Amino acid sequence: MLRFAILLQVIIAAGIFNVWVLRRGRPTNYRPDGASNISEEFACYGFSDAFRRTIGTTKLALAALLLLGTAYAPLAVGAASGMAILMFGAVAAHVKVRDPMIKSVPALLMLLMSTAVVVVRVG
Numbered sequence: 001m002l003r004f005a006i007l008l009q010v011i012i013a014a015g016i017f018n019v020w021v022l023r024r025g026r027p028t029n030y031r032p033d034g035a036s037n038i039s040e041e042f043a044c045y046g047f048s049d050a051f052r053r054t055i056g057t058t059k060l061a062l063a064a065l066l067l068l069g070t071a072y073a074p075l076a077v078g079a080a081s082g083m084a085i086l087m088f089g090a091v092a093a094h095v096k097v098r099d100p101m102i103k104s105v106p107a108l109l110m111l112l113m114s115t116a117v118v119v120v121r122v123g
Contacts, residue, residue, distance in 0.1 A: 005120035008113045009066040009076055012083060015110060016063040020056050030103045032094070045093045059086060066117075073121050080117035087111035 020038070027036040035041040042052040062079045069076025090107035 001120050001123075005076070005117050006070045008117050008120075009070055009080070012080070012110060012113050012117070013063040013066045015106070016059050016083075019106075020060055024056075030106050032097050032099050032103065044097055046096075047093075055086065059083070062086070069121075077118055077121045080114045080121070084111055084114035084118065087114060 024038040031037075031041045032044040035044045038056070039049065039052060042049070042055075047055075062083045065075050065079035066083070069079055087107050087110045091104050091111060094104040094107065
């Protein structure tokens with residue numbers, strides 16, 4: 001199970017890096033209607049640029065800690081817990097703007113994977 005948790009940690013970190021660095025300025029099928037990049041996405045949710053920067057920085061920091069946590073479990077537990085909280089918020093944001101459920105799937109999967117990391121690493 002430890003290898004499974006480590007794999008999930010790497011997948012989560014890669015996903016965050018992909019969304020917040022590689023694809024931040026590009027459209028995806030999972031952004032709210034009318035949003036072609038991450039800045040427009042946060043505007044659709046009614047969030048400020050400062051909030052977007054804070055969330056992005058936090059997610060990237062947690063992703064880095066998840067990678068470091070492959071060698072030191074307490075880092076993984078803390079980072080995965082924080083990521084789960086942020087992903088719960090992401091799902092709530094999609095619900096708030098009444099997005100179709102499919103647009104919440106990536107955040108929901110990240111929430112489930114983060115929760116699994118916590119359960120495996122603590123258990």
